[in-house]
Amino acid sequence: MERRHFLRASVGFxxxxxxxxxxxxxxxxxxxxEARKFQFTPSEITVRKGETVTFVLTSVDFPHGFSLPDFxxxxxxxxxxxxxxxxxxxxxxxFHYLCDNFCGDGHDRMSGILVVA
Amino acid sequence: xxxxxxREFIKLAGFGGLVFASGLPGCAHLAGPGGGDFHFLQxxxxxxxxxxxxxxxxxxxxxxxxxxxxxxxDQKPDFVVFTGDLxxxxxxxxxxxxxxxxxxxxxxxxxxxxxxxxxxxxxAALDRGEAYQETFGETLRYTFDHKGIHFIVLDNxxxxxxxxxxxxxxxxxxxxxxxSRDQPIVVLTHRPLFxxxxxxxxxxxxxxxxxxxxxxxxxxxxxxxHVHHENHHRTSHIAHHSALSLMFPLAPVGTVEKKxxxxxxxxxxxxxxxxxxxxxxxxxxxxxxxxxxxx
Ligand SMILES: [Cu+2]
Ligand SMILES: [Fe+2]
Numbered sequence: 001m002e003r004r005h006f007l008r009a010s011v012g013f014x015x016x017x018x019x020x021x022x023x024x025x026x027x028x029x030x031x032x033x034e035a036r037k038f039q040f041t042p043s044e045i046t047v048r049k050g051e052t053v054t055f056v057l058t059s060v061d062f063p064h065g066f067s068l069p070d071f072x073x074x075x076x077x078x079x080x081x082x083x084x085x086x087x088x089x090x091x092x093x094x095f096h097y098l099c100d101n102f103c104g105d106g107h108d109r110m111s112g113i114l115v116v117a
Numbered sequence: 118x119x120x121x122x123x124r125e126f127i128k129l130a131g132f133g134g135l136v137f138a139s140g141l142p143g144c145a146h147l148a149g150p151g152g153g154d155f156h157f158l159q160x161x162x163x164x165x166x167x168x169x170x171x172x173x174x175x176x177x178x179x180x181x182x183x184x185x186x187x188x189x190x191d192q193k194p195d196f197v198v199f200t201g202d203l204x205x206x207x208x209x210x211x212x213x214x215x216x217x218x219x220x221x222x223x224x225x226x227x228x229x230x231x232x233x234x235x236x237x238x239x240x241a242a243l244d245r246g247e248a249y250q251e252t253f254g255e256t257l258r259y260t261f262d263h264k265g266i267h268f269i270v271l272d273n274x275x276x277x278x279x280x281x282x283x284x285x286x287x288x289x290x291x292x293x294x295x296x297s298r299d300q301p302i303v304v305l306t307h308r309p310l311f312x313x314x315x316x317x318x319x320x321x322x323x324x325x326x327x328x329x330x331x332x333x334x335x336x337x338x339x340x341x342x343h344v345h346h347e348n349h350h351r352t353s354h355i356a357h358h359s360a361l362s363l364m365f366p367l368a369p370v371g372t373v374e375k376k377x378x379x380x381x382x383x384x385x386x387x388x389x390x391x392x393x394x395x396x397x398x399x400x401x402x403x404x405x406x407x408x409x410x411x412x
Contacts, residue, residue, distance in 0.1 A: 063277075069315040094374065096316035102242035102277040104208050108318075108376065 028052040028086055035064035035077050035099060038106025046115040052088040065100035068114065074100065089116040154398035155195045155264050158187060158229075159305075159405075161342035161392070162362035164239065165223075166205035166216040172365045172378045173390070180223060180363050182410055183392055188228045194394070195263065197229050200342040200360060201237025201274060201307030203249075210248060213240075217252035233261070237307040237342065238274040246275035258285060260292055265399030267296060271306040273321040279308060280322045289330055301336040303403050308343045309359065311352050317376040319344050328352050338403040346389065347407055358405045361391040386412040 033055050034041045047053050057066050059077035067074040071087050089095075098111035160183060168176050175182075187197065204216040217240070224232060236249040236257060246257045257272040269292065273281050281289075296302070304310070310324035321327075331337045332353065339357040345367035348359040366379040366389030382388050387410040397403040 065278075067315065096375075098316065098318060100279075100315070100318055100322075102206075102238045102274075102279065104243065105206050107206070111375065113374075 026052070028054045030054045030056055032056045032058070033066070033112075034058050034060065035062075035066065035110075036060040037062060037104055038099075038110045040066075040097065040099075040110065040112040043112040044115060045112065046117060047089060049089055049092050049116055052086060054084050054086045057083040057085065062103045063101055064103055064110070066097060067100040068095065068097040070095045076101065089114075092116050154396065154401075156192070156394055156396050157263075158194045158197045159200055159340050159360050159393040159395060160187075160197060160363060161200040161360035162202040162237065162345055162364060163199070163220060164202055164205040164362065164364035165220045166207065166212070167364050169365070169378070171380055174381055175387075176364065179387065179390060179410060180220075183363050184223060184226055186408075186411070187392075188226070194229055196231035196233060197224075197227055198233040198305055198340075199224065199235070200305055200340065201235055202239045202342060202362075203234065203237070204240050205364075206239035206243060208243065210244065213244070213248045214252060217248060221252055233270070233305075235259075235270050235272065235305065235307070236274055238277075238279060241272075241275040242277045242279065246272075249275075258288065264397075266301045266303055266397055266403070269302060269304050271304060271310075271327060273306055273308045273310070273324065278322060281324065281327055286323070286326050286330070289327060293330055293334070296334070298334060299336070300334065301399050301403075302331065302334055302338075303397065304331065304337065304339040306339065306341050309341055309350075309357060310339060311350060311357060313344065313348070313350070313359075314370045317370070319370075328355060331355060336402065340393070340395065340403075340405070356402065358393075360393050360405075361389065361407060361409075363390055363392060363410070366390060 029051065031045055031053055057075060057077050059079045061079060064077045065074060066077055073085050075083050075085065077083060093116055095114040096111055097114055099107060103110065163180050165180065173179060203220045204213065207213050234253045234255055236246055240249045257275050258270055260267065260269050271281060272285060273279050276282060308321045309319055310321055310327050313319040335354060337355045339355065340360065342360050344359045345362035345365060346369050347361060350357045368377045368379050379389055391407055391409040394406045394408055395403050
């Protein structure tokens with residue numbers, strides 16, 4: 001159930017006649033991912049199956065791409081900007097992320113692995 | 118001449134040893150008297166300047182070997198086309214130009230009526246094709262017609278993105294609009310147009326848009342490079358054939374986790390390196406035949 005991923009929080013007004021319950025999103029774990037010629041840091045990320053995580057993406061030196069094809073995610077990382085991507089992996093496995101903007105002579109090895117355990 | 122005859126022929130023509138057909142339907146005609154059929158060669162992914170000896174200790178000799186083999190053919194191809202990654206990329210623009218110049222000099226020794234070139238991302242992505250166009254004097258995309266076939270060269274590498282882009286798709290749309298539906302078409306490009314394996318950057322982001330434009334034409338074949346191993350795929354009726362490299366093989370998807378250059382095997386030197394002979398004609402599907410580099 002989706003609702004399992006939510007934190008239930010009471011509004012805190014015990015006298016509220018309507019008994020309204022506010023359902024707030026649990027803050028997903030935030031994982032910083034930095035791109036620079038020619039690597040991602042970290043180059044391996046481990047998350048739990050069903051865990052919602054937010055990647056906080058930055059680039060140091062080039063409009064690197066951040067592509068995570070198995071999750072339909074791809075972004076251009078413009079140096080100086082911060083981008084966030086949130087996913088909730090449903091299946092365990094090892095998934096590639098890579099720079100998909102040709103960035104120089106180490107481009108072909110600029111990739112990482114997302115491990116969903 | 119059927120496929121077997123053609124294999125036999127190529128043996129006799131001086132390749133010797135093992136030549137394997139791709140196992141695809143359709144026969145592989147050679148230029149035949151009066152038939153209008155012909156053949157051309159696809160050489161791909163030269164990566165000149167690459168120098169990792171554990172993968173290819175003969176990094177300086179493999180391309181010259183292939184050129185010599187082509188020149189020893191009795192049955193000359195009508196043309197040779199180089200489908201990108203002529204050079205190994207470098208961040209140094211001077212070295213990039215030097216490598217291209219060397220490729221140009223070496224390939225000028227090809228004793229064939231015509232040589233076509235176009236760029237791969239290693240050649241063009243870091244400067245939008247500037248050094249490439251300076252050296253080879255070709256535009257990044259173009260068309261030509263040969264013996265009843267319309268050839269279309271698509272550029273999916275000079276934008277680092279890598280995309281064909283709206284402008285090029287518009288250009289393609291306009292070009293196709295001039296053709297009748299039964300016009301046989303061969304598309305030459307560097308990256309796969311279909312989404313082969315974007316996890317390893319084996320794709321063109323908007324490649325499907327080009328495939329969609331080509332769909333109304335019943336006779337379309339795509340020859341490309343980039344993935345450094347032989348792969349045959351169909352999107353509906355359109356055939357897509359990837360070529361071997363003349364510098365280093367890459368392992369196919371499913372055999373390794375990360376994109377991997379296949380190490381040199383001393384017991385089978387040059388294994389996985391080669392080029393391609395394509396039999397073509399206006400009344401049949403263009404058919405590839407892979408030719409390994411011989412020790
Ligand atoms: Cu390539
Ligand atoms: Fe290549």
